[in-house]
Amino acid sequence: xxxxxxxxxxxxxIAEGVDTIFGFPGxxxxxxxxALYGAKLKHILVRHEQGAAHMADGYARATGRCGVALVTxxxxxxxxxxxxxxxxxxxxxxxxxxxxxxxGLIGNDAFQEADIVGITRxxxxxxxxxxxxxxxxxxxxxxxxxxxxxxxxxxLIDLPKDVLNATAEFEYPKTVSLRSYNPTVEGHPAQxxxxxETMKQAKQPVLYIGGGMILANASAELVxxxxxxxxxxxxxxxxxxxxxxxxxxxxxxxGMHGTYAANMAMHECDVMVCLGARFxxxxxxxxxxxxxxxTVIHVDIDPTSIGKNVVAHIPVxxxxxxxxxxxxxxxxKDATDWDDKHxxxxxxxxxxxxxxxxxxxxxxxxxxxxxxxxxxxxxxxxGRNPIWTTEVGQAQMWxxxxxxxxxxxxxLSSGGLGTMGYGLPAAIGAQAAFxxxxxxxxxxxxxxxxxxxEVITAVQYGLPVKTVILNNGVLGMVHQWQELFHGxxxxxxEFQMNPDFVKLAEAYGAVGMRITREADVRPAxxxxxxxxxxxxxxxxxxxxxxVFPMVPAGGTVKEMMLL
Amino acid sequence: MKHTISVLVENRFGVLSRVAGLFSxxxxxxxxxxxxxxxxxxxxxxxxxxxxxxxxxxxxNKQLNKxxxxxxxxxxxxxxxxxxxxxxxxxNAEEKNRAEILRMVEIFRGKIVDVSAKSxxxxxxxxxxxxEAFIEMVRPLGMxxxxxxxxxxxxxxxxxxxxxxxxxxxxx
Ligand SMILES: Cc1ncc(C[n+]2csc(CCOP(=O)(O)OP(=O)(O)O)c2C)c(N)n1
Numbered sequence: 001x002x003x004x005x006x007x008x009x010x011x012x013x014i015a016e017g018v019d020t021i022f023g024f025p026g027x028x029x030x031x032x033x034x035a036l037y038g039a040k041l042k043h044i045l046v047r048h049e050q051g052a053a054h055m056a057d058g059y060a061r062a063t064g065r066c067g068v069a070l071v072t073x074x075x076x077x078x079x080x081x082x083x084x085x086x087x088x089x090x091x092x093x094x095x096x097x098x099x100x101x102x103x104g105l106i107g108n109d110a111f112q113e114a115d116i117v118g119i120t121r122x123x124x125x126x127x128x129x130x131x132x133x134x135x136x137x138x139x140x141x142x143x144x145x146x147x148x149x150x151x152x153x154x155x156l157i158d159l160p161k162d163v164l165n166a167t168a169e170f171e172y173p174k175t176v177s178l179r180s181y182n183p184t185v186e187g188h189p190a191q192x193x194x195x196x197e198t199m200k201q202a203k204q205p206v207l208y209i210g211g212g213m214i215l216a217n218a219s220a221e222l223v224x225x226x227x228x229x230x231x232x233x234x235x236x237x238x239x240x241x242x243x244x245x246x247x248x249x250x251x252x253x254x255g256m257h258g259t260y261a262a263n264m265a266m267h268e269c270d271v272m273v274c275l276g277a278r279f280x281x282x283x284x285x286x287x288x289x290x291x292x293x294x295t296v297i298h299v300d301i302d303p304t305s306i307g308k309n310v311v312a313h314i315p316v317x318x319x320x321x322x323x324x325x326x327x328x329x330x331x332x333k334d335a336t337d338w339d340d341k342h343x344x345x346x347x348x349x350x351x352x353x354x355x356x357x358x359x360x361x362x363x364x365x366x367x368x369x370x371x372x373x374x375x376x377x378x379x380x381x382x383g384r385n386p387i388w389t390t391e392v393g394q395a396q397m398w399x400x401x402x403x404x405x406x407x408x409x410x411x412l413s414s415g416g417l418g419t420m421g422y423g424l425p426a427a428i429g430a431q432a433a434f435x436x437x438x439x440x441x442x443x444x445x446x447x448x449x450x451x452x453x454e455v456i457t458a459v460q461y462g463l464p465v466k467t468v469i470l471n472n473g474v475l476g477m478v479h480q481w482q483e484l485f486h487g488x489x490x491x492x493x494e495f496q497m498n499p500d501f502v503k504l505a506e507a508y509g510a511v512g513m514r515i516t517r518e519a520d521v522r523p524a525x526x527x528x529x530x531x532x533x534x535x536x537x538x539x540x541x542x543x544x545x546x547v548f549p550m551v552p553a554g555g556t557v558k559e560m561m562l563l
Numbered sequence: 564m565k566h567t568i569s570v571l572v573e574n575r576f577g578v579l580s581r582v583a584g585l586f587s588x589x590x591x592x593x594x595x596x597x598x599x600x601x602x603x604x605x606x607x608x609x610x611x612x613x614x615x616x617x618x619x620x621x622x623x624n625k626q627l628n629k630x631x632x633x634x635x636x637x638x639x640x641x642x643x644x645x646x647x648x649x650x651x652x653x654x655n656a657e658e659k660n661r662a663e664i665l666r667m668v669e670i671f672r673g674k675i676v677d678v679s680a681k682s683x684x685x686x687x688x689x690x691x692x693x694x695e696a697f698i699e700m701v702r703p704l705g706m707x708x709x710x711x712x713x714x715x716x717x718x719x720x721x722x723x724x725x726x727x728x729x730x731x732x733x734x735x
Binding site for chain 1: 618
């Protein structure tokens, strides 16, 4: 069947099983928008292309499927860069379709031309400039395959306007063959066995879990394995939800703002089992004092993650789902009395947990504590199967610390890039995938303003996302660093002015609420969760509150600041 | 330590920028980089000479492998291999120098590929020790311009007789 390039794109997306795309039109992609007219694809018209990229990302994180964004050439494409980089750093499967000037004009500084393939080269897993309509369907097939396999990541396809207008025979390829790309999947059985034997010898092991566990859909296997082997679990920010949080074996998040118990466990362990994490500097602190006295087992699908920062004594390059299944099979047949072996260690960890839990001082003058709001946001959401998203800063850290999680893909946060402005569009993306679930964005008053324009998108499409603004009137995390490390010289971190968030919400047709008294926190949340509309909740909270514990950047657990 | 890495890549638009960008973006060093088609027109071979501690070289290998368009990466440094570089150098060819130039060209088994009233252009190929030695020797004679191709390399055929111990590893 002969089709125009634009129709080939639409048909290919449908063949890939895509149901929703996030985009914004412009000259170069007009043929594609024309093909979308009346097509069986839901298109969500954003208000800024960064929003489209984050929505596709939020959709992908919540569902595990590939997110899709569509934008025009030049400024449309460049506006997605932050969203692409955000997805890249957190290994999120995403396909970004960008318009491009006609092939003959490329390189001429044509109107709305940008070398988007060049600009995004370092923050995409792969990218394509399609110069021939005959390559289009195959390219799309490859893009989805690359985005979703191995270590997932964003793939960009640049589509010159004349390619969209040209015609070609269309048949969507059934298979992909790429001689240069064969993501390793199976864990070497002998190496997995070696890892398991090492765990059997351990007296003080710890399972250090990263976002890879969620990406690999292996959380259930993890829970099973930890339970069977009685090994304590700590997760990175990216892995919140990979293991239920309210359980004896769970130590909390580790790293800069991790719990005392988690960081001490990492420091004192004899065997560190790193599963799908990459020893980021926010986790390790000073490298020469990290993991010095333990055997490191490192399982990751990405060979470049292994041995990059920390030497792995037992490296395993593999898909975590496969490795976890193998580990569980080994544990199944094994007679080790794990509980007995780990009893002294678990007792010590339990002591640390009870001596230094995550905590905050209750408010005195009735001023609302931000941590209290987060706790209440979770309490009020019980039984509603919530998905949480965050912006970046203190609010994000409090969300990671004071929310509780029962399962994966319920905490969507920009970890690697730390992108302010991520939370709201990501929430909209997740809500588009799960219209019936409660989706809540935990935000600071700074971050929420970075993509606030998307409130109207949520209103227009009836996506009732809730935003909890912890309004401290400052760029809280910056303020905290200035207080602690820059002699309280608060250079440009205090908002002298903020908009009236209630009026702003109302102007967009959403519900606005301002909460200034502690007693009103819970009722406001309950009410917000009930209304079937987007809600902006402006919680006026304590300005000086800090995130603790804190291991200063480049520091060690010895320097951990506790409350 | 210096490493010569041979990379087979898909002969596609933008591959060079992906590889070069990987090196600059991650702060890896490139001493030389050559690229051209192989016996299969769909495949190009890049030969990259780089320097770094083992940990860095390991990262370079892995990061190169991670690029979708990269088919194969071999750090030939660790294996028996042949490597060559081509040097073109334009030397002052005054009366008093000419004999010396010819003598050097002979010793180094080079060729004079262009001649003018004032200059001889010499072509030399070999491993980097040979090339560098030649440059050292002729520099005092007066060098007008020079161009080096950067190194190319191929692993030795398996089953070939091992080279004698004394033979310099870089060949030539
Ligand atoms: C796009 C972007 N710009 C700047 C930063 C640096 N930054 C990190 S946290 C932070 C403060 C965030 O303030 P706010 O959103 O009000 O949250 P709070 O820390 O007060 O909870 C800033 C500016 C960033 N992470 N992202």
